[in-house]
Amino acid sequence: MTSTRTVLEIRELTKFFGGLCAVKNFNLALPQGALWGLIGPNGAGKTTVFNLVTGLIPLSSGEVLFGAERIDGLEPHEITRLGIARTFQNIRLFSNLSVLDNVRIAYHPHAGYGLSDSLLRTPKFTLREKELTEEALEFLSIFKLEGLAEETARNLPYGEQRRVEIARALACKPQVLLLDEPAAGMNPREIIALMELIHFIRDRFKLTILLIEHQMRVVMSICERITVMDFGEVIARGTPKEIQDNQTVIEAYLGKGVAGSAAG
Amino acid sequence: MELGYLFTTILKMALLVAWIYGLLWGLNKKEIWKKALTILLAFGVIQGAFLLQFGDYAVFSAFDQGLLYQAVTMAMVAMGLNLIYGFNGQFSLAQWGFYGIGAYCAADITYRWTNGDASGLFVLGIGVVLAALALIGVGRLLRLKRGIPVLSAFTFYLVAIIIVGFVAVFVGKELAAAVDPGFGGRGAPGALASPAAVQIVFFLSVLIAGAFAAEVSFLFGLPVLTLGSDYFGIATLGFAIVVQTMMVNSDTILPFPEMKGGRGMIGIPKLTSWIAAFAFLLMVVVIVRNFIRSSTGRATMSVREDEIAAKAMGINVAGSKLMAFVLGSFVAGIGGGVYAHYIGFLSPSTFSFLAGFNPLIIVVFGGLGSMTGSIAASFVWIFFLEGFLRVLLAQMGTDAPTWRFVLYPITLLLLMLIRPQGLMGSVEWGFLRADRIIRRLKGNDAAQKGQA
Incomplete structure (x- = not known):
């Protein structure tokens, strides 16, 4: 190995x-x-x-x-x-953002669209945003966190927070x-x-x-x-x-x- | 009378909040025509209320209309500030300064134009466009080389802007002289002095004012945002004071005799109609919302939550702060432009840093990190403080109106004790809510399962 x-x-x-x-x-x-x-x-x-x-x-x-x-x-x-x-x-x-957003923030460098796309809501934005979210949800399911996607990170138990943090780092x-x-x-x-x-x-x-x-x-x-x-x-x-x-x-x-x- | 007034004002506040809710709810509809219909209706309802009159009693008197325009401009400034303070976590007092810059900038353009001088529009218009290009260009160049200290970068930007400024003044004046005949003479106004042309210039002037404020905020924010948040707050306070001092001395130190320094700038054409105010408000709402509800917006919020973690997640923290600051200032500049053409008179005392706490209060009052809160709070706050208390107290005695500065802090204190998260907390309505992409995806899953 x-x-x-x-x-x-x-x-x-x-x-x-x-x-x-x-x-x-x-x-x-x-x-x-x-x-x-x-x-x-x-x-x-x-x-x-x-x-x-x-x-x-x-x-x-x-x-x-x-x-x-x-x-x-x-x-x-x-x-x-x-x-x-x-x-x-x-x-x-x-801590005040959802688990999903925590992961999606880590995706930011790979977002694939720019400021102008997001301000004008171009088709590229809609497409990439959807892909990004799907990818993030799939990613969370690897860590068995998909059920907590919309939960505010602060409200999770300690062990789960660790998992989210590791998941976010991997994102x-x-x-x-x-x-x-x-x-x-x-x-x-x-x-x-x-x-x-x-x-x-x-x-x-x-x-x-x-x-x-x-x-x-x-x-x-x-x-x-x-x-x-x-x-x-x-x-x-x-x-x-x-x-x-x-x-x-x-x-x-x-x-x-x-x-x-x-x-x- | 007093009870009646009390009742109607409260009713108006409630109806305006309902109006905001309706607007945001309608904008959230998927179909374009429903959105368009909502915009049309939202515009029409208020415009209709302006015209509605029962005998002597106007539903929206001229006074109320004035309040509405103030509320709209305040909503813009508050949304910009909420972007910086509520979403990005940078405590800023400079917004009021950018608001003032926007107001004077837009006012100067239209003032000169209506006096047969196109130089304001051309110099500032060309300046703003060239400056944007120069800033982007210098930014690209600086990115080629690693590890340039912020202050050196700032110097490069500043030099570029100064050069652009000279070019803009030179070219703009030449162009303005060239179109001069278009204004026509006394008694025989030319095409450029027609009301339609003036309206176009007004719209341009507000946009230019926003861009100008944004560019100033870029130059100011670049070195200052590297300070920690408390020090940044102090620096922005300084900025607000500098701006006001410049306004007071605009006819002596700065070469703008038409601004008349501390005496205040008079004769600004009152061009802000409800349609203009509404259009700009809508534009600002859409811009801020589209910014927040994007990957860039999430990065902005991550900086507020935890800067170190944001860095470790690959977020360019300095860039993110600067972007939020510039966008927030752009929005404030637009608000200033709309305000100047509603009020028709600009006095430096309006832009004193003490008045600059007003948008801050509104943002906290509405809820940090809630765009809906900022908009709703602006309307409620203006109608409460300026409409309700001022009129009501005036009926009790001549000195009584000053008491509103006692009453409203008490209201604020009570609110902070009862609801420290602000009126709306972090709740958003309709259009401004976070994307419901998850629910939609889940809906798709459920549909697929149903088919299988």
Whole structure:
């Protein structure tokens, strides 16, 4: 499944907030079709990496390559249009709009008609708008959300909101999906459903997924490879098994063991 | 008398709201002829009411007609502001400034024209068209190169506009001189001074006023919209004050002696008839509605909901803000043009920034994010404040009318306490409602199932 072609490559990514080094010399090469985990204790700089890659905050130094193209320094919406979509740690739906509109907004760059078409209501507008809506409804039905299409996003339960957010990110037609703690605040049953969903969307949309997660159960069971960060630096990378046995990682999470106490 | 007046005014307000409902309901019909019939009827009902008279009692007295025109212009400004504040989430006080720009701009064109001078129309007309082309052209050029800072882009646009301005003044004056004989002499008016020509110039002047306001708002909005929303609000307040100051000094600092500065511009031909006001209102309603109910409109709303998420969804947030701002100002400019030709006299004090809170109040009163609310609230608000309270209080004593500025804030306070989402919330009527494409699609599904 995993081919050798690299979709997203991050080289020596560094970000300073004033004197604070939030991310330091971060390297990552995501092969096509990978499901890659990014973990680390709170404040390790994981979300900052996402924000840097998607252009929401400017990077201090380093390079981000998408395919062969350098994308650092582009506007966030340009990066999204190239094919990198993301979700947010604290859900950021367009809460006063319907679920359908949330998805249709993500279709906006592919709307296929201009301002003049919409102001004059040309046949092109009517046609494209109908296609767009049908496409969005079909899309929602993949996520079993079609019944909620006209519901205001704010009124959905938490788990559903997560689903809508993932659906909306996928509506951007990305090649790479960045998921920021998708399982946060979910109960065990919802987490199992989510893990199935992530597997499903990767196969269905041929995605490459980079995942930030705190729930070890999720990361260890679905990610093929994991990068571990602490204080802005990569401290380990490898398969879940390797990470579980890695002494540095255990120390980062649990602190340095006093001799003997770890054994007991 | 007082009770009778109270009753009839409330009745008129209710009937006008019903009229709006009917208009929007009829416009939502699928068949073209039904839409046309609705427009005709909606126009005819009011026009008929103007003419209706029972002995001494006119159903729509000249005073009421004036209120109606004010309400129509206010509805246009409010819809523009609702687009910016209600749908795009940018708190703006500049709308009143653009309204004023539109009013003075349109008034100057027709004033000059009726005084046998075509330069207003030609200079502004050519200027507006060239400026639009220049802005689009510069925009295209700037897009070729990535990462140009906003202020540098602004400089390019500004330089382009200044050049265009010089060209327009030069060419426009030459052309105006060329058509000068068309006005004819004193006692023998030429073809250009005929009422039909004046009407055409009036329509053009209002459209040019809208476009002019839109272009000014583009130049102003481009650098200022990059500020955060609160700072943007302050900057727009500054803009409204600058515009008013310019109006006060229009005959000294600016080279427009006919505007007569702080004394106010008199002698503007009163060309706004009900048909013109209604046509422009309809145009504005259709434009704003078509904008909101499109993919671009949804993108506009996403910016209000969450800017960061909008960026992450591939929405050009800065572009979206600018587009809503420019369109809202265009609409305000049109409103100003209609107002100037209804009132016939423009005073800078009308456009003070304090009066600029009126459309803001209407938008909040009607419901942020409800176009219906803005229209209905404009009519109700004007008839309540200007008609109802002013007349009613005047009967109680000479000083009493000032009390309306106490009474209406109290009304507003009560409304905000009882219905913080505004009169209409986010409810829309008929034509302005969100597309019912889902129901239609579901209907198709059901029909297919029925066949199978």
